[in-house]
Amino acid sequence: MAQEERSKHNEFTLEIITPERVVVEDEVESVVLSSPEGYFGILRNHAPFIGGLNIGVLKYRKDGKLHWVASDNGVFEMSGNKLRVMTDAAERGEDINVLRAKQAYERARQRLDERRAGMDYLRAELALKRSLARIKAATGEGQSS
Amino acid sequence: MPEQVRDIKRRIRSIKSIQQITKAMEMVAAAKLRRAQEKVVAARPYAREIQGMIQRLLPAVNTITHPLLAPRKSHRVGYVVVTSDRGLCGGFNGHVTRHTQMLLSKEKEYGLITIGRKGRDYFRRRGYQLLAEFVAVGDEPTVAQTREIAQALFDLYEKNLVDEVNLVYMEFISAGKQRPTVARLLPVEAPVSEKLGDGPLLDYFFEPEPEVLLDMLLPRFVIGKIYSGLLESKASEWAARMIAMGAASENAVEMIDGLTLTFNNARQAAITKELSEIVGGADALKG
Numbered sequence: 001m002a003q004e005e006r007s008k009h010n011e012f013t014l015e016i017i018t019p020e021r022v023v024v025e026d027e028v029e030s031v032v033l034s035s036p037e038g039y040f041g042i043l044r045n046h047a048p049f050i051g052g053l054n055i056g057v058l059k060y061r062k063d064g065k066l067h068w069v070a071s072d073n074g075v076f077e078m079s080g081n082k083l084r085v086m087t088d089a090a091e092r093g094e095d096i097n098v099l100r101a102k103q104a105y106e107r108a109r110q111r112l113d114e115r116r117a118g119m120d121y122l123r124a125e126l127a128l129k130r131s132l133a134r135i136k137a138a139t140g141e142g143q144s145s
Numbered sequence: 146m147p148e149q150v151r152d153i154k155r156r157i158r159s160i161k162s163i164q165q166i167t168k169a170m171e172m173v174a175a176a177k178l179r180r181a182q183e184k185v186v187a188a189r190p191y192a193r194e195i196q197g198m199i200q201r202l203l204p205a206v207n208t209i210t211h212p213l214l215a216p217r218k219s220h221r222v223g224y225v226v227v228t229s230d231r232g233l234c235g236g237f238n239g240h241v242t243r244h245t246q247m248l249l250s251k252e253k254e255y256g257l258i259t260i261g262r263k264g265r266d267y268f269r270r271r272g273y274q275l276l277a278e279f280v281a282v283g284d285e286p287t288v289a290q291t292r293e294i295a296q297a298l299f300d301l302y303e304k305n306l307v308d309e310v311n312l313v314y315m316e317f318i319s320a321g322k323q324r325p326t327v328a329r330l331l332p333v334e335a336p337v338s339e340k341l342g343d344g345p346l347l348d349y350f351f352e353p354e355p356e357v358l359l360d361m362l363l364p365r366f367v368i369g370k371i372y373s374g375l376l377e378s379k380a381s382e383w384a385a386r387m388i389a390m391g392a393a394s395e396n397a398v399e400m401i402d403g404l405t406l407t408f409n410n411a412r413q414a415a416i417t418k419e420l421s422e423i424v425g426g427a428d429a430l431k432g
Contacts, residue, residue, distance in 0.1 A: 017194055019288045019365075019372050021187040037352055048349045050202060050358055075361050077198055079349070084194055086365070088288070 012044045012081040014060055016069060016090050023090040024069060026062055031083060033058040033076065048079040053087055055129045057136045068093035070137035072130065096138035105131035150415060153408040157401055164397035167390045170233070174387035177284060178320065181380035184285070185317065188376055192369040199362050203335060205355040212303070213363045216332050223256040223276070223307030224248060225298065225330070225371075227314035227378040228264030230281055234382050235389035237315060237323070238263040241378075244325035245313045249273075256307040260294065260375070276301055286375040288368070295368045302331050314374045315381035321388065323381035328374060330367050 014031055016024040031042045034056030053074040060067050074087030108128035111119065226245040228238045242264055249255050256276040259265040265278045277297050282290060301307050309331065316326035351358060 017191050019188060019191045019369055022190050050349055051352045075358060086195055
């Protein structure tokens with residue numbers, strides 16, 4: 001990041017809240033999250049907004065550094081320079097066990113490939129999406145941007 | 146040593162081992178209570194923020210005809226009673242089941258749903274019909290379990306088997322105080338929007354439409370409510386168990402003190418008796 005010494009004038013509050021606990025509460029410079037309409041970028045002074053959140057990776061920048069969080073379905077709200085992300089589950093990338101996430105991914109893949117009769121197709125697909133999001137969050141999507 | 150004295154000694158020993166157990170249980174309960182309390186606190190922001198969002202969303206929704214919001218002419222009132230799976234927790238289950246019974250006696254028609262083994266057994270034994278039952282919630286209720294329970298409740302509600310759903314659980318006030326509380330789950334009581342957002346009504350953008358967002362938020366609001374009820378009930382259970390086990394340990398001390406006194410008296414009496422026999426015998430020899 002070229003501009004290391006950013007002033008604090010471009011920050012806003014990010015809160016990622018699950019039924020169990022507050023996963024992230026921090027002052028951040030930008031957030032990109034995945035909504036049903038596609039990726040959604042948020043900066044300070046964004047207009048008041050309430051939107052949907054998908055299973056996927058939420059990315060935020062703090063002090064010029066990128067962080068990744070695997071998120072589940074949910075709803076987010078931006079207002080008064082506070083972004084509240086209410087999601088069913090969330091995990092910080094650095095807390096994710098990559099090996100276990102990859103195993104979960106393989107399991108979900110196999111189940112989908114087998115296409116056994118009477119299987120819960122939707123559930124298997126959701127499991128696949130979740131594990132993929134966790135891998136991406138843990139490995140920083142392979143690159144930054 | 147005479148029979149009586151040995152009996153007392155045996156009793157003292159057995160009470161001492163009971164006391165060891167109750168003391169250990171008290172300590173375990175204290176540790177579990179601390180964890181449970183932490184979870185209650187950690188879960189609070191979710192419930193609070195979801196409610197806030199619904200409040201800010203409602204003005205944007207044209208008609209409040211959402212199936213989970215619209216009040217029905219309540220015929221059959223559903224009660225979900227939260228109890229524990231295990232006993233040895235003082236009056237914990239008694240409080241909440243009796244309170245529920247009192248509530249049921251006031252309704253013309255009701256549907257009863259139990260969470261926890263104790264509640265299920267209590268109401269079954271008294272011949273109540275249960276619409277649904279959930280057992281083995283474990284020491285740490287999970288969101289996944291809560292979702293299952295919520296789903297079952299939504300189904301019952303959708304099929305008109307109940308027209309209102311309330312959660313009855315032990316509210317945790319402090320380690321020494323818990324009380325039965327009733328919280329409305331369905332229909333969702335539209336949070337009174339005494340202040341729309343913070344300050345003037347903000348012009349929000351919505352994507353997808355507010356109705357769709359409401360659809361996503363309402364079930365989550367209910368799940369959050371059940372989850373915090375389960376957590377509070379757990380904290381109350383451990384608090385009640387801690388107090389009950391503490392009292393049991395104290396009673397054991399009292400009993401041991403009392404028995405030790407009787408034991409010493411009996412021993413003293415035996416010695417005196419023996420002495421007097423010896424002295425009596427010696428006197429007889431002197432003749």
